[in-house]
Amino acid sequence: MIEIIIHGRGGEGAKTAAFMLAEAAILEGLYAQAFPEYGPERSGAPVRAFVRISDKPIYTHSPITNPDIVVVINPTLIDRKENYDGLKDKGVVILNTDKPINLGFDEWILDATRISLDTLGRPITNIPMMGALIRATSIVKPESFEEVIKTHLAGKGEETVHKNIEAFKRSIQEVKHV
Template identity: 45%
Template sequence: MIEIRAHGRGGQGAVTAMEILAKAAGLDGKYTQAFPNFGVERRGAPVRAFCRISDEPITIRSQVYEPDYVIVLDPSLSNLPEISSGLKQDSVILINSNNSHNFKEKTYHFDATTLALDVLGKDIVNTAMLGVFAGVTGLVPLEPILSVLDERFNGKVAELNKQLVERAYNETRGE
C-alpha cells in the first residue's frame, strides 16, 4: 500500500487533488481511499489531505502518519515541521518550488506556480502537482487523471487543467 500526504493552504485544492488522485487510481484498477484532515475550513490556513492506493481492499481508517510521498502545494509551507513528520528513509517529497530545499529526505522540486500562471493564468497548482506525481513516480498513468478532470470540471476549466497536468507530467516524466 502506498500512502500519500498532501499539504496546502485552505483554498489551494489539496483535498480536491487527493480526491482526483484516488479516482484516477481507481480507474486504473486500484483500491483507493482519499480523505481530508477534517480541519475547520479556513482560506489560507495549512490543510492536509491523504490518499491511499493499494492492490488489496483498504480497511484502515486512521490518518496517514508515515507517508511514502508528501506533496507540497505551497512553497511557503516548506518550513513547517509537519512536512517531514513521520517520513521514512525512502519517502519522497514533491514540492512546488523554484528552488531546492534542505529536506534530508529525497526531494523533487518543480515550479508548478509558473506553469499554472502560464496555462491557467492563476496560481492554482493542485492539478499540476498531480501531473508531477504521475510523472515522477509512475504510480498512476496520465490518462485516468485526464478522464477524472473531464468528469470533475466543465468546459474550459477541464481543458486547461488537462493541458496543465499533461505539461507537468511531460516535464517531469521519469525523473
C-alpha cells in the same frame, strides 16, 4: 499500500487533488481512500489531505502518520519541517518550488505556480502538482488522471478542461529530480 499526504492552504484544492488521485487509481482497478483533515474550513490556513492506494482492499480508517510520499502544493509551506515528520526513510517529496531544498529525501521539484499562471491564469497548483507526483512515482497512469480531470471539470466547460490538461501535461514534462 502507498500512503500520501498533500499539504496546501485552505481553498487551494489539496482535498480535490487527493480525491482525484484516488479516483484515477480506482479507474485502474486499484483500491483507494482519500480524506481531508477533518478541521473547520479555514481559507488560507495550512491544511492536509490524505490518500491511500493499494492493490488490495483498504480496511484501516486511521489517519496517515508515516507516509511514503509528501506533496507540498503551496510554495510558502515547503520550509515547514513538520510537513516531513514520519516520512519513510526512502520517502519521496514533491515540492512546488523552483529551487531544491535538499531535505535528504528523494526530492522532486516543480514550479507549479508558474505553470498554473501560464495555463490557467490563476495560481491553482493542485493539478500541476499531481502531474509532478505521477511523473515521479508512476502511481497511476497519466491517462487515468486526465480522465478524472475531464469528469471533475466537465461542468466548467471544454476550455477549462483543456487548460487543466495542458497544465497537467506540462507539469509531467517539467518536474525535476533533485
